[in-house]
Amino acid sequence: MLIYCPKCRQGYNVGEDLIPEEGRKLRCSKCGEVFRYDRRGEVEAVKMPPAAENDETDVADEAAALSEENNDLPSENNGTEEPGDAADEESEKPGDGGASENAGEEAAAEPEPEIDEPVDINDIFRRLSEQTEGLFEKEKKLTLRERLWLKFKTLTGWNIHLKVKYILAFLAVIAALSLYNNRYDIARRFPWTAPIYGVFGAEAQILGEGLEFQNIDWIYFNDEEAPRLEIKGFINNMTNRTLDLPTVHVEMLDENTNLLKSQNQQPEQESLKAKSRLPLNIVVTKPSPTTKYVFLTFVEIED
Numbered sequence: 001m002l003i004y005c006p007k008c009r010q011g012y013n014v015g016e017d018l019i020p021e022e023g024r025k026l027r028c029s030k031c032g033e034v035f036r037y038d039r040r041g042e043v044e045a046v047k048m049p050p051a052a053e054n055d056e057t058d059v060a061d062e063a064a065a066l067s068e069e070n071n072d073l074p075s076e077n078n079g080t081e082e083p084g085d086a087a088d089e090e091s092e093k094p095g096d097g098g099a100s101e102n103a104g105e106e107a108a109a110e111p112e113p114e115i116d117e118p119v120d121i122n123d124i125f126r127r128l129s130e131q132t133e134g135l136f137e138k139e140k141k142l143t144l145r146e147r148l149w150l151k152f153k154t155l156t157g158w159n160i161h162l163k164v165k166y167i168l169a170f171l172a173v174i175a176a177l178s179l180y181n182n183r184y185d186i187a188r189r190f191p192w193t194a195p196i197y198g199v200f201g202a203e204a205q206i207l208g209e210g211l212e213f214q215n216i217d218w219i220y221f222n223d224e225e226a227p228r229l230e231i232k233g234f235i236n237n238m239t240n241r242t243l244d245l246p247t248v249h250v251e252m253l254d255e256n257t258n259l260l261k262s263q264n265q266q267p268e269q270e271s272l273k274a275k276s277r278l279p280l281n282i283v284v285t286k287p288s289p290t291t292k293y294v295f296l297t298f299v300e301i302e303d
Contacts, residue, residue, distance in 0.1 A: 007033035208298030210239035218294045229287035236277040246298040253293040260288040
């Protein structure tokens, strides 16, 4: 791990096994600053008593001399007398008091990290700037299509692991639109799908589809007591399945196709078998004598 002195910002490359979980006190071999460092990266300067500061300075001078010879601080296993041991011997002398004892503890706790070259922040920013400029230059050389595609990938997160989700969502939307637009053809071929569409509020069948009016004729009877209009013909089922019979809607129009009168009549049967027909007989009472056209359609009457 890379550790910096909080005072002079000297950098050291220290093995993680030298720093316990609870942290330990360290001393900079360049400026003599004593500080505590833990594995979370927190650095805390330690204020030492005057006597202890003198002891630590001596040990720092010794570590600095060793680092000049080896280009790094001595490790715990290189056979060199450790600064912490020297501090311990001094702390055993009588008359030193509590200050020497504290200095010995701090010196003994000091790891001996290997010195690494200090990080040049300006060099890092310079390299980042060069990389950014290189990316800008590369983007300028892109065609319009490539720029739009890059913009699309950035906005949609195409480079993340959401590609499959986007594709599945797109396919689901396309499938839903296709099922809705072709619902009438689907219901003709598979009649059991019509109720499924109805669950979602979509009408999948045309009212009266497969039924036809045939041989329709109408006669106007101008009786003084009860003039009437009689419409006769057939309703044919042109399909190969049984169909429900909707209500027949009758409209009477004049020569200018203006509506004169209309009425509804429910067929005698509720359904009509495949390839069969049902006679139709509709009587309209008190029709207008100016009736010129009779128009028949199927309607759905809500209960």
